[in-house]
Amino acid sequence: MLAEALNLVLQPSVLLYIVLGVAGGMCIGCLPGLTTTMGVALVLPLTFGMDATHSILLLIGVYVGAVYGGSISAILLNTPGTPASAATALDGYKMASRGEAGRALGISTTSSFLGGTISCIFLILISPLLAKFALRFSAPEFFMLAVFGLCVISSISGKSMLLGLISGAFGILIATIGIDDITGTLRFTFNNMNLFSGINFIPVMIGLFAMSQAFVGVEDIFKKTAPTRKVTKVFPERSDWGVIIKNSFAFGSLGTFIGSIPGVGADIASFIAYGQAKSMSKHPEKFGTGLPEAISAPEAANNGVTGGALIPMLTLGVPGDAVAAIMIGALTVQGLQPGPLLFQNDGPIVYAIFIGLLIANVCMLVLGLNSVRLFTKVLSVPKSILVPTIFLLCFVGSYALANNIFDVIVMLFFGILGYFFQKIEMSSSPIILGLILGPMAESNFRRALLMGRGDYGTFLSTGICWVFFILIIVSLFLPMLQKKLLKSR
Amino acid sequence: MRKGKLVLAGVFITLSLFIIAFALELPASRKGVPGPGTWPILISLIMLFSAITVAIKSFNDKDKKPLGIAGKEQVRVYLSMISLVIYLIAMTFIGFAVSTFVMLYGFITWFSSYKWYFRVISSFAITAVIYCVFHYVLKVPFRFGVLF
Known part of the structure; x- marks a missing residue:
């Protein structure tokens, strides 16, 4: 299996795609306003004509590069390229202001590399075991798992759990459009041929994450960005290595754990890591003045999320974050179904993903240490050119999926909707998760009842179901309890 | 809000x-x-x-936080949305390349103060690159509209 996977990854074209993906991701990441999810969503249409290995490894490259790339503008401009780098800006920019921009970038690059590598090791160790365990799941367990995923996402994403629930339910309802798998009945199609096969979630994703973000970009199109600082040498100082290694192991692991929880992304992980590093520090009062540990901790954590998010995606078919949801889309386009059976049926691809992730992290380190000056040039790309180009890529990308103008209309609709959702502080991620997990939940809900002859007790018939049931209750009520506790304090 | x-x-x-x-x-x-x-x-x-x-x-709720949907910046967004709807309709009737060039030229002119020849060159270059990548490399057919 490993030999087959190595054979798949070590082709020159695959390696080139990983390098291009990481470089492209770094460019996307370092541009303020372009998020990691947007970058991966925009690159996705380019992968439609590729085979599974090239496609998924290109996207992984973009993912790894973009999560790291956000720190470049965070350190040099005090403007995080992606939300995941907001915590890095707090101390990174202060260090750069002292004339140590190269040192700050060096700390962020090495910490990102170590955090990403640790998450990859966890992915390799945990995923096969979890997938093996998940093979015991039948319809009731899969239903409970899907419900758990939806509850966690709804309760964690955004500022309000209720808005998250509405958003998630909306996603599930969109997924019900089309021909019903079990009875063949048409649902909510209104005799529109385009709706017979349902709404594909890729144009929805491009709309919600790329188009809506481009609309936000139009709002501040005339805002001038600060000039970038000059970077001479990108490398941490000898005294920084102890901090980097210590933090990378601790917060890379923390990032992996956070990333594996559905709905929690790199932005949350980096702030938790920053807070933890501060509370563990001997001099917390100096945080915010340009400390190496305050740069290292969030960077190790946000890159730790990359591997963590892939754990539930590959083993259970439940995306860890929005980027993992797009990767599910990429795998589905290739005819692969993420979940426990992926390890059995397409083992070499799974191991190719593991190896590709490791290689992507090495590429990120090499490019980060040697070519950061080149990437800072990307910061000078004018928004007036960038935003219309993103509009165009969104149009062409959604059209390319099935050569159907209807997909472009869907993308534009969800782009406009996503913009208004942002205005009302309603997270768009639950819609996508609802779209992905909705069909999984519904089909297993009905299959379980069919097997149990209509007995609803089937959903609590096994120990695994009970574990999920308890987790669902905890995920729904924990945020409420936390809020009440905070208020009482 | x-x-x-x-x-x-x-x-x-x-x-x-x-x-x-x-x-x-x-x-x-x-x-x-x-x-x-x-x-x-x-x-x-x-x-x-x-x-x-x-x-x-x-x-x-007594939250008086403004929603931020009626400012000058937001009007710009709404106009962009309308322009994109027009672009979508134009694309199906006129053709991909011509309508894309016009759309890009329009947006770049609106969002920047570059000289006219820079706007023309950049709009043409972006249209050409996207068309070539998707049409020739990824084999996406752009067969609609009366023009190219």
């Missing part, structure tokens, strides 16, 4: 009621096994309950 949340709740209450009404017309459950309408009804009920709660909470 309060008004916005009330509008949002209203939209989703209407949507959930609409879905419930449609789902009730779908074939019913048989021998305890749910029919095609059961799942949408269940989810719509969750959405309805959540939207009603949001409406009640927002009604009592």
Whole structure:
């Protein structure tokens, strides 16, 4: 299996795609306003004509590069390229202001590399075991798992759990459009041929994450960005290595754990890591003045999320974050179904993903240490050119999926909707998760009842179901309890 | 923000009621096994309950944070949205390359103060690159419209 996977990854074209993906991701990441999810969503249409290995490894490259790339503008401009780098800006920019921009970038690059590598090791160790365990799941367990995923996402994403629930339910309802798998009945199609096969979630994703973000970009199109600082040498100082290694192991692991929880992304992980590093520090009062540990901790954590998010995606078919949801889309386009059976049926691809992730992290380190000056040039790309180009890529990308103008209309609709959702502080991620997990939940809900002859007790018939049931209750009520506790304090 | 949340709740209450009404017309459950309408009804009920709660909470809320949808910047966004709808319609009638060039030229002119020849060259270059990558490399056919 490993030999087959190595054979798949070590082709020159695959390696080139990983390098291009990481470089492209770094460019996307370092541009303020372009998020990691947007970058991966925009690159996705380019992968439609590729085979599974090239496609998924290109996207992984973009993912790894973009999560790291956000720190470049965070350190040099005090403007995080992606939300995941907001915590890095707090101390990174202060260090750069002292004339140590190269040192700050060096700390962020090495910490990102170590955090990403640790998450990859966890992915390799945990995923096969979890997938093996998940093979015991039948319809009731899969239903409970899907419900758990939806509850966690709804309760964690955004500022309000209720808005998250509405958003998630909306996603599930969109997924019900089309021909019903079990009875063949048409649902909510209104005799529109385009709706017979349902709404594909890729144009929805491009709309919600790329188009809506481009609309936000139009709002501040005339805002001038600060000039970038000059970077001479990108490398941490000898005294920084102890901090980097210590933090990378601790917060890379923390990032992996956070990333594996559905709905929690790199932005949350980096702030938790920053807070933890501060509370563990001997001099917390100096945080915010340009400390190496305050740069290292969030960077190790946000890159730790990359591997963590892939754990539930590959083993259970439940995306860890929005980027993992797009990767599910990429795998589905290739005819692969993420979940426990992926390890059995397409083992070499799974191991190719593991190896590709490791290689992507090495590429990120090499490019980060040697070519950061080149990437800072990307910061000078004018928004007036960038935003219309993103509009165009969104149009062409959604059209390319099935050569159907209807997909472009869907993308534009969800782009406009996503913009208004942002205005009302309603997270768009639950819609996508609802779209992905909705069909999984519904089909297993009905299959379980069919097997149990209509007995609803089937959903609590096994120990695994009970574990999920308890987790669902905890995920729904924990945020409420936390809020009440905070208020009482 | 309060008004916005009330509008949002209203939209989703209407949507959930609409879905419930449609789902009730779908074939019913048989021998305890749910029919095609059961799942949408269940989810719509969750959405309805959540939207009603949001409406009640927002009604009592004294949050005066502005929604930020009526400023000069937002009007620019709405105009962009309208322009893109026009572009979509134009693309199907005129053709991909010509309408894309016009769309890009229009946006770049609006968003920047570059010299006319820079705007023409950049619009042409972006259109050409995207067309070549998708049409020739990825084999995406752009066969619509009377022009190119």
